[in-house]
Amino acid sequence: MKAIILAAGKGTRMKSKINKVMHLVGGLPMIRHVLNAVKGAGVNDCFLVIGHGGDEIKEYLGDEVTYILQMQQLGTGHAVMQAEPHCNLKGESVLVLAGDTPLITEEIIKDLIETHKNNAAAATVLVTKVADPTGYGRIIRAENGRFRIVEEKDASPAEKLVQEINTGCYCFDASELFVALKQVRADNEQGEYYLTDVLEIMQSSGQAVVTSFTADFEAVQGINNRLQLAEAEKILQRRIQRRLMESGVTIIAPETTFIGSEVRIGQDTIIYPFTIIEGKTVIGQDCKIGPGARIKDSIIGDMVEIDSSVVISSTIGDRVTIGPFAYLRPETKLARGVKVGDFVEIKKSIIGENSKVPHLSYVGDSNIGKNVNIGAGTITCNYDGVNKHRTVIEDNAFIGSNTNLVAPVTIGRGAKTGAGSTITKDVPEGVLAVEREKQRHIPLSKMTVKKE
Numbered sequence: 486m487k488a489i490i491l492a493a494g495k496g497t498r499m500k501s502k503i504n505k506v507m508h509l510v511g512g513l514p515m516i517r518h519v520l521n522a523v524k525g526a527g528v529n530d531c532f533l534v535i536g537h538g539g540d541e542i543k544e545y546l547g548d549e550v551t552y553i554l555q556m557q558q559l560g561t562g563h564a565v566m567q568a569e570p571h572c573n574l575k576g577e578s579v580l581v582l583a584g585d586t587p588l589i590t591e592e593i594i595k596d597l598i599e600t601h602k603n604n605a606a607a608a609t610v611l612v613t614k615v616a617d618p619t620g621y622g623r624i625i626r627a628e629n630g631r632f633r634i635v636e637e638k639d640a641s642p643a644e645k646l647v648q649e650i651n652t653g654c655y656c657f658d659a660s661e662l663f664v665a666l667k668q669v670r671a672d673n674e675q676g677e678y679y680l681t682d683v684l685e686i687m688q689s690s691g692q693a694v695v696t697s698f699t700a701d702f703e704a705v706q707g708i709n710n711r712l713q714l715a716e717a718e719k720i721l722q723r724r725i726q727r728r729l730m731e732s733g734v735t736i737i738a739p740e741t742t743f744i745g746s747e748v749r750i751g752q753d754t755i756i757y758p759f760t761i762i763e764g765k766t767v768i769g770q771d772c773k774i775g776p777g778a779r780i781k782d783s784i785i786g787d788m789v790e791i792d793s794s795v796v797i798s799s800t801i802g803d804r805v806t807i808g809p810f811a812y813l814r815p816e817t818k819l820a821r822g823v824k825v826g827d828f829v830e831i832k833k834s835i836i837g838e839n840s841k842v843p844h845l846s847y848v849g850d851s852n853i854g855k856n857v858n859i860g861a862g863t864i865t866c867n868y869d870g871v872n873k874h875r876t877v878i879e880d881n882a883f884i885g886s887n888t889n890l891v892a893p894v895t896i897g898r899g900a901k902t903g904a905g906s907t908i909t910k911d912v913p914e915g916v917l918a919v920e921r922e923k924q925r926h927i928p929l930s931k932m933t934v935k936k937e
């Protein structure tokens with residue numbers, strides 16, 4: 486079975502410069518969710534109809550799907566027609582879905598396919614019932630058992646009251662679909678070739694056209710504007726967080742928490758309020774995350790605590806504590822037991838087991854060994870205005886408060902630096918390096934300015 490996914494529309498109602506299906510829900514483009522569901526249902530041969538903003542989609546999905554260009558957006562029927570050379574195969578079925586239905590699930594698609602097969606139908610339409618059907622095509626049923634789909638703009642006041650709607654997902658007999666599509670006319674309010682018209686055409690020629698009902702309106706909601714996008718986000722968050730809670734994660738205040746679709750979190754980890762966990766983040770067991778943490782694309786071990794801090798593209802070992810108010814930038818690696826305290830920024834640095842950077846420091850482009858203590862206010866001066874240089878601090882070193890480490894520089898094993906030193910030369914193992922003027926005491930009387 487093949488799938489045709491429609492994503493060529495302008496998405497006018499989004500009022501956006503980017504393609505509608507590239508807008509994010511749960512941190513992933515809508516089209517990603519649709520594709521995941523289609524593939525989850527066992528359909529791997531996907532054709533994506535693109536037009537407006539198609540290049541962005543191509544860049545994102547690469548060769549995962551076959552692209553079909555719809556030069557002019559003349560309607561959903563016209564869009565599907567473009568796939569004919571690839572999909573018009575006798576005896577085959579084809580799924581048609583809209584790219585703007587990101588919450589659809591593989592179960593619903595499987596049900597649709599099954600209903601289609603069980604009825605040996607030429608076409609099966611996925612329908613649902615909704616309290617407010619505004620904007621959707623209404624399923625208008627006749628007494629003879631036939632039905633047609635009437636778009637919002639073409640509907641009479643009586644038809645507008647109908648709550649049974651077209652979800653925009655279908656299963657078709659491929660060759661019958663393309664025969665019927667050739668008869669579709671653009672004689673409607675929008676002057677478009679509606680895909681929905683093939684259903685009437687097929688029924689008139691005596692073919693079996695049926696509906697597959699899902700009670701889960703939330704899952705088949707179409708996203709046409711930013712309000713619906715926000716609603717979809719809310720629904721997806723509920724789904725993601727429910728899955729995590731069912732697997733043993735505590736989420737104290739779900740309504741203030743955002744967790745991306747691909748995030749994984751271990752058992753007995755507690756997520757405190759106002760926390761955002763994004764991208765491909767994996768968090769271990771027994772961690773305390775938040776309040777107010779933002780973690781993106783990072784691997785976090787077990788028993789880690791992250792309070793009011795930002796962690797981006799970093800790897801954090803077991804039993805590490807971070808924050809409050811730390812900023813861990815990409816390519817940071819903290820080994821087991823490291824402590825990063827308040828107002829500390831770390832970038833592209835590796836910090837060894839049990840080392841501590843407790844307060845007010847900038848550590849950039851550094852390799853720090855085990856059991857190192859970095860005093861408050863320590864700054865690695867890693868940038869000379871042209872190039873970045875590395876700082877190396879070996880095991881058991883002790884960096885005095887307010888030390889400037891002018892890179893490239895190495896502090897040897899067990900060495901110390903005096904508070905306030907600006908270290909520009911390598912410090913050998915086991916010495917104390919002090920670089921600062923001797924303190925002098927000048928009597929205040931000698932400091933009075935002499936008069937001319």
Ligand code: UD1
Nearest residue numbers: 491492493494558559560561564584621622651652653707
């Ligand atoms: C469509 C259905 C409507 C259904 C609703 C479900 C039609 C005529 N109407 O309406 O019955 O209730 O979906 O969400 O099919 N597209 C193209 N090329 C085009 C036009 C659209 O690829 O020329 C794509 C869009 O990018 C979008 C999808 O088709 O992904 C649906 O188009 P949209 O304009 O959103 O249709 P609706 O008005 O929502």
Ligand code: CA
Nearest residue numbers: 585707708709
């Ligand atoms: Ca739509």
